[in-house]
Amino acid sequence: MEPGNDTRISEFLFLGLSEEPKLQPLIFGLFLSMYLITVLGNVLIILAVSSDSHLYTPMYFFLSNLSLVDICFTSTTIPKMLVNIQTQSKVITYEGCITQLYFFLFFGAFDDFLLTLMAYDRFVAICHPLHYTVIMNPQLCGLLLLVCWIMSVLYSLLQSLMVLRLSFCTDLEIPHFFCELNQMIKLACSDAFLNNMVMYSGVGLMGVGPLIGILYSYSKIISCIRGMSSAQGKYKAFSTCASHLSVVSLFYCTGLGVYLSSAATHSSQSSAVASVMYTVVTPMLNPFIYSLRNKDIQVSLKKLVNDDGDDISLTRIITSNVIIKAFD
Helix, strand or coil: CCCCEECCCCEEEECCCCCCHHHHHHHHHHHHHHHHHHHHHHHHHHHHHHHCHHHCCHHHHHHHHHHHHHHHHHHCCHHHHHHHHHHCCCEEEHHHHHHHHHHHHHHHHHHHHHHHHHHHHHHHHHHCHHHHHHHCCHHHHHHHHHHHHHHHHHHHHHHHHHHHCCCEECCCEECCCCCCHHHHHHHECCCCHHHHHHHHHHHHHHHHHHHHHHHHHHHHHHHHHHCCCCHHHHHHHHHHHHHHHHHHHHHHHHHHHHHHHHHHHCCHHHHHHHHHHHHHHHHHHHHHHHHHCCHHHHHHHHHHHHCCCCCCCHHHHHHHHHHHHHHC
16 A cells, blocks of 8 residues: 555554564563562552551652652553553554653653652752751652652643644554654654654653753762761661662663664664663553662551551551562
8 A cells, every 4th residue: 555645544553572472472471470570569658658657758759659650651652551461452543642742741740740840859858858848848759749740741732733734645553562752753644843842842842851860969968978077877878879870870771772773773662662661661660769778668568567547458468478578
């Protein structure tokens, strides 16, 4: 079929990670396992923070929001992929694709902003400890979260509206397992110069901007730590940042790796495989990184297990035990 211009398309087709039928059960089992671990791990983080009054601090407030966003982030792509594999269908409707694109960009940007807020929180806690509770008051934390939410909405809305203006060819196969912005722009028959400009400008603004904020915060933190006279104080200050640094490194390194591998290989399928790292693996590992290195979270999880109250369900006890055994 010759490609042509069709602005009234109704659906796209996902090529996925592999078109080999024998690999589909393996891919289904692997992604289902990673999705369930991601949801379970992040839900336990949220329960641990919400059930322990000692964790009602800005750091854990942002951490619980990060866990919630990570659940939503993976839920925009993986369930649809699993359903398609199970039903042996590659189809997603045009409306569904635009919706998936919008929420994927929204939660991805929100995730990025939350990591920046957490870096700022650590900067205030380490460099201005005496004024920490005054500066990071609940009103400011709520306001910062609201600003991040608004900016994420505007970013994802802009990119989605830019895609709506495109007309597409009859070849509507997306060489990915979700509606990725760059791949959709490549499918367009109409002039996509403006879309590419907006896309790369948005990536620069939403990616480089928060990264600069994180690097600036940690440059100040390092300066403060170097000025401490106590070795124990230095270790304690650094240990509070270790988990966040690990998550930031994982988030940005995997994201950068995807774009570098895509540029080097010029293979859409290689890019799809690489994108698994930041779309699935990073949200899955975040709760383990924070819990393994954070005694407060571990203590809170144990309280969930030891609590004899009627509001603790059997499922909650079993899942908490599983995670704690993994940590030990």
